[in-house]
Amino acid sequence: MPELTHFNPAGFARMVDVGTKDRTDRTATARAVVYLNAETYALVRDGKAKKGDVLAVAQVAGIMAAKKTSELIPMCHPIALTSADIDFAADDAAHTITVTATTRCNGETGVEMEAMTAVSVAALTIYDMCKAAQRDIKIGEIQLLTKTGGKSGDYILGE
Numbered sequence: 001m002p003e004l005t006h007f008n009p010a011g012f013a014r015m016v017d018v019g020t021k022d023r024t025d026r027t028a029t030a031r032a033v034v035y036l037n038a039e040t041y042a043l044v045r046d047g048k049a050k051k052g053d054v055l056a057v058a059q060v061a062g063i064m065a066a067k068k069t070s071e072l073i074p075m076c077h078p079i080a081l082t083s084a085d086i087d088f089a090a091d092d093a094a095h096t097i098t099v100t101a102t103t104r105c106n107g108e109t110g111v112e113m114e115a116m117t118a119v120s121v122a123a124l125t126i127y128d129m130c131k132a133a134q135r136d137i138k139i140g141e142i143q144l145l146t147k148t149g150g151k152s153g154d155y156i157l158g159e
Contacts, residue, residue: 006075015075021108026149029102030115032123035138040130041095051129055088058099058129062086062122066103066114076113079105084114086122099123100145112147 008014036044043049051057066084070076083104090097101118103111123139130137147155 013075015077016109018077018108021151023107024149025104025106026110026147027102027104028110028112028115028147029100029145030112030119031101031141031143031145032099032119032139033141034097034099034123034126035140036095036097036130037134037136038095040134040137041090041092041097043133044097044126044130045090045092049129050132054126054129055097058122058125059086059088061125062099062101062118065121066101066118069114069117072117073113077109079107079109079111079114081105081111081114084118086118097126099126110147110150112144116142116144 005016006013044054047053063084063086065072066081070078081103083102085102087100087102088097089100099119099122101115101122103114103118105111120139120142123142127137127139143157144155145157
């Protein structure tokens with residue numbers, strides 16, 4: 001079983017030293033799914049929510065979150081992102097919006113947490129902008145889909 005790296009020999013939390021690691025191009029893609037009822041879904045899809053364009057605001061929120069990940073997650077390193085992109089896929093039959101984030105950098109540590117934080121905050125922003133119309137919105141399936149770069153190699157969900 002792999003050992004957890006965010007604890008020092010005394011068992012206290014620490015930020016891992018990445019100073020000796022090689023700089024490589026790194027990417028990560030994550031997703032989250034927002035479950036809405038038919039009425040709320042139509043408001044979002046048609047751009048008729050009272051608070052404005054839900055997906056445009058969620059897109060900006062997700063990008064901002066990726067940039068601020070190290071301020072939110074205690075042991076994350078500040079990373080100079082070279083790219084953060086948020087996409088949405090609307091499913092008319094299921095009344096869901098799938099949020100996907102892809103983050104990139106050239107650095108000593110990965111960008112998985114930035115992608116995961118981006119989809120989480122984008123999904124929470126959808127919730128926030130729609131909560132007046134629906135109180136039982138569900139957010140699920142927050143997960144890493146892919147990562148590339150670094151000594152641990154590439155990761156693809158399901159492989």
